[in-house]
Amino acid sequence: MQSLPAQDTDQVVKPWAALLVSRRLLLLFTILLAILIGPHVVGQFVYHATFSELRAGADVATSALESLKPRLNDLELASRLIAKR
Numbered sequence: 834m835q836s837l838p839a840q841d842t843d844q845v846v847k848p849w850a851a852l853l854v855s856r857r858l859l860l861l862f863t864i865l866l867a868i869l870i871g872p873h874v875v876g877q878f879v880y881h882a883t884f885s886e887l888r889a890g891a892d893v894a895t896s897a898l899e900s901l902k903p904r905l906n907d908l909e910l911a912s913r914l915i916a917k918r
Contacts, residue, residue, distance in 0.1 A: 898905075
């Protein structure tokens with residue numbers, strides 16, 4: 834039984850070590866990228882959710898205003914008549 838020389842053993846281990854280091858660097862890069870981009874993505878979700886909620890409220894108020902418009906015109910006329918006195 835022959836054993837490999839120390840130099841051959843190092844050559845066999847080195848590609849695996851390089852692969853392990855590159856995987857660790859890729860994992861580190863992915864984590865740093867998630868930390869960097871994560872707040873922006875969450876902020877966009879919050880912004881769009883809030884914007885949609887406010888827009889829905891404005892749409893409801895606008896549609897309700899159409900039914901109140903004749904009454905508001907009467908109120909405006911009454912206010913003007915009182916202001917002229």
